[in-house]
Amino acid sequence: MVDEQERLLPIANVGRIMKQILPPSAKVSKEAKQTMQECATEFISFVTGEASDKCRKENRKTVNGDDICWALGALGFDNHADAIVRYLHKFRVAERDKAAQNKASCCRNSQDKDEEESSQDQQPHQQADVPSNSKLQVLEFSH
Structure with missing residues (x-):
């Protein structure tokens, strides 16, 4: 369980980003924050993994912004x-x-x-x- 929490984005940051789009009076449940936290983390891992594979094939050790852009396009x-x-x-x-x-x-x-x-x-x-x-x-x- 600790390893799972360490790989997730900070929930406070996720909640803050979610609240930015909502009216000031709106509330976001803990469950909604956790769901978005898991989804955002998975999406980032998915894209980063694709970029990392590209770098590995090119014998590079550093993933850069261009690799992330390429991965987004390659994944649709x-x-x-x-x-x-x-x-x-x-x-x-x-x-x-x-x-x-x-x-x-x-x-x-x-x-x-x-x-x-x-x-x-x-x-x-x-x-x-x-x-x-x-x-x-x-x-x-x-x-």
């Missing part, structure tokens, strides 16, 4: 596959943008630090009253 869930492909593309673009923004922010912060150290080396007894521009540059970049 074409509508879901199309939606997941679109979501995966948007997710990857957002992650690339986020990484580029972090890299630019990091580079600008280290450049400001280098300039600050350089000016302190030239004038060791003076303290700079001018605030760093790093925050302003990061804010400008995020627009």
